[in-house]
Amino acid sequence: MGACLGVPERRGSGVGSAFSDSSLSPTTKNKPLKEEKIKWKSDIPLTEFQLTRKRNEFWDTAPAFEGKSEVWAALKAATDAVSKDDYSLAQAILDxxxxxxxxxxxxxCYDELGTRYSIPIYCLSWPANLISATDRDSPAEFSEPVIIDPVELKVKVRISLTGLDVKLNLNSTDTISAAKKKLAEQEELPNDSRQRWYYGGKLLGDRTRIGEANIPPNHLIQCIVNILEFDIIQTQ
Structure with a gap:
């Protein structure tokens, strides 16, 4: 694994963030994947359920960041292999x-074009202060979510295609994914379109529930709509 791939090196590492970027500074570094788990401590103690949901939300939204979707998929597969202590498989996937x-x-991480990808620590190992879901001494805010009756909410969504603000009637238990489908049906968005929802500059994951997003009444959700284009090959 000492081969020179000529990938760029970028100073500064956003260890806890999810992003990728490009740099023009050359480097020859490329080391084998270390067979060790990163030790860290969460600012707020989490249960295994809460951390797993946080990981799922990251991988659901990661392809929306800069970088190739196939590279993100390979990084997800390598991370899954590491979670099972199969470092040989993880290295093979990366290679x-x-x-x-x-x-x-x-x-x-860097791909062959020099684009930088960062996987947050919470996706790579468990925190030292992981708490048990049955721990009676843990604070109530750290316990598993309690299922409550849905509350009707009205939200405003600004659609990038038209620049118009539309109103949606949703339930607090609706996921962002379900809300996107409701918006597509209500506004008759193209079938080959893809939505990304942002609030306060933060990308809302598809599995996030509307009630969990804590969006005050009359506040605006930005909806970026991209039309998926496919090349049509003519056959004789």
Whole structure:
């Protein structure tokens, strides 16, 4: 694994953030994946259920960031292999996708074009202060979510295609994914379109429930709509 891939190196590492970017600074670093789990402590103690949901939300939204979707898919597969302590498989996946690790860790990765990808620590290992869902001494706010009766909510969504603000009647238990479908039906959006919802500059994950997003009345959700285009090959 000492081969020079000529990938760029970027100073500064957003260990806890999900993003990718490009740099023009050359480097020759590419180390094998380290067979060790990163030790860390969460600012707010989480249960295994809450951390798993946080991980799912990251992988649901990661392809929306800069970078190739196939590279994100390979990083997800490598991360899953690491969670099972199968480092040989993880390394094979990284090699097959042309992904290099300057520090030997998935917190900083580069593809063959020099685009930088960052996997947050909480996707790579469990925190030292993980709490049990049955721990009676844990604070109520750290316990599993309690299912409550849905509350009707009215939200405003600004659609990038038209620039218009539309109103949606939703339930607090509706997921962002379900709300997107309701918006597509109500506004008759193209079938080949893809929606990304932002509130306060933050991308809302498809599995997030409307009630969990804590969006005050009359506040605006930005909906970026992209039309998926496919090349049609003519056959004789």
């Amino acid at each position: 097959g996708a042309g992904i290099s690790l300057p520090g030997g860790s998935l917190v900083e």
